[in-house]
Amino acid sequence: MEISRSSENTWLDVSAPVHSGMQHWPGEPEVLIDRIADMGKGNVANVSVLSMSAHTGTHMDAPRHFFKEGKDISLVPFEVLIGPALLIEVKNPQRVDLSDLMDYDLRPESRVLLKTANSEKEWFNMDFSKSYTGLSASAAKYLAERKVRLVGIDFLSIGTYEEDEEVHRVLLGSGIWIIEGLYLKGIPEGIYDMICLPLRLIGSDGAPARAVLRKI
Numbered sequence: 001m002e003i004s005r006s007s008e009n010t011w012l013d014v015s016a017p018v019h020s021g022m023q024h025w026p027g028e029p030e031v032l033i034d035r036i037a038d039m040g041k042g043n044v045a046n047v048s049v050l051s052m053s054a055h056t057g058t059h060m061d062a063p064r065h066f067f068k069e070g071k072d073i074s075l076v077p078f079e080v081l082i083g084p085a086l087l088i089e090v091k092n093p094q095r096v097d098l099s100d101l102m103d104y105d106l107r108p109e110s111r112v113l114l115k116t117a118n119s120e121k122e123w124f125n126m127d128f129s130k131s132y133t134g135l136s137a138s139a140a141k142y143l144a145e146r147k148v149r150l151v152g153i154d155f156l157s158i159g160t161y162e163e164d165e166e167v168h169r170v171l172l173g174s175g176i177w178i179i180e181g182l183y184l185k186g187i188p189e190g191i192y193d194m195i196c197l198p199l200r201l202i203g204s205d206g207a208p209a210r211a212v213l214r215k216i
């Protein structure tokens, strides 16, 4: 995917392109975009049918993902999805640790996007590996203490493989909405206007989303 370099007033697409056979979380089915009617084969229109997890490519997690009675993704407020976001470039390739976040002024209600080593490669076109860069549980607790409203990261899951469940429970249990599967290559650290709109899937634990940034 080509991302244009930032220039003022230009919206940058930070969503992973969704296509058949792209990387998915282990245990979830293959992503399939199947053209069931094809003009090339004499049909009057092209029609595609989608088969994928709600946690495919760039997507959001709702509290329902880890809490039985938690809010579903259709209930995420627009106030969370639209507004300024701080993009932090994390140098630590192992994980996003507490020490990687301490120097930033993280205010209540803020939106935080974490750009990690994952974005150096087109991760969505690769096979799954447990060695992706994720958030540590201690860093997740710190974000919850700071009362941020939204956290985004550039991989299919937000927590490290080892602490993934705990990280989700800490964030979602604190009312923090999560964006996963961003692609942030070429986007420098800074403050951006953000729009991220997940599909209005009733009752769902998550939904695919389109996310765009614009330098403020």
Ligand SMILES: [Zn+2]
Pocket: 061, 156, 157, 158, 168, 178, 180
């Ligand atoms: Zn998740």
